Amino acid sequence: MKLIALLLITVLSSTVAQCQSSAELMNIGNAHFLIGNYTLALPYFTKATQCITTSPKANYMTALCHYNLKNYTVANTYFTNELSIDSNCAQAYYFKSYIANNNIDSALHYISKAINLQPHKVAYLITKADIYYNHKQYPQAIIEYNNVLLINKKQDYALYKLGYCNYYVGNVIAACLHWSKISELDDFENETFITELINNTRNKK
The missing domain is CATH 1.25.40.10 (Tetratricopeptide repeat domain)
Structure with missing residues (x-):
């Protein structure tokens, strides 16, 4: 190339x-x-x-x-x-959402337009979830990461973030459950990290 x-x-x-x-x-x-x-x-x-x-x-x-x-x-x-x-250029809205990341309302406005144009695009759904996560709106982030899993139940990034979202809202059991699902994926390579993450989280209960 x-x-x-x-x-x-x-x-x-x-x-x-x-x-x-x-x-x-x-x-x-x-x-x-x-x-x-x-x-x-x-x-x-x-x-x-x-x-x-x-x-x-x-x-x-x-x-x-x-x-x-x-x-x-x-x-x-x-x-x-x-x-x-x-x-109708979804990608342009996608990039505008990144540029507007510090302003949650603007960022959500643009990424929602991208999703309306391409509702099954995982990258757009993750970006919307990340916007809520980065602004510490964890309950809404949980909803959006779960929307990602409706498209791809093996999406490791969404599972990882769901673990932290649940941890931050005080649901340690759900956090560990999502992290344990990552280690069950066929192509997962860093099982030690996830195991330590789960054990450390349980010890903080």
């Missing part, structure tokens, strides 16, 4: 001076983006948004570059631009 991207950069960059079309700019930007060169990709995507102001893809990729470069305020602006063109 990296070799192909490098070849694309070599070929496409030779015509940068003559590059006028949005498609050409997007191709060069994508070639840089694929190998993680977000700084180099950014000006091409930005220029593409100027060539065609109604391009949702150009705005989205520009936003994504800024997001990966931790320019969150600018990223948020481009995600907003993208959604003004295509209001």
Whole structure:
């Protein structure tokens, strides 16, 4: 993948001076983006948004570059631009929820929009649960992590977080039950950690 991207950069960059079309700019930007060169990709995507102001893809990729470069305020602006063109981009709402994480109402607003568009996307459901968890609203977080398990009952991260949510609300038995389910998963490798976690929790009762 990296070799192909490098070849694309070599070929496409030779015509940068003559590059006028949005498609050409997007191709060069994508070639840089694929190998993680977000700084180099950014000006091409930005220029593409100027060539065609109604391009949702150009705005989205520009936003994504800024997001990966931790320019969150600018990223948020481009995600907003993208959604003004295509209001059905669940990923844009997903990233806006991360940017708004310190404001629980805004974060929940955006992730709920993403979930409405893709209701069975586990990553979105986990993000909603995490928002409640990070703001210490554990009863609501328990509901949301359980919604994840309705989609995938073996989702180890949700089980792990459910353990802590129940622990924080004083339900040690439920906490240990969720953690014990993790150690029963076929691909689980860190059984010692979970065993110690359960034993230490029980000893604190």
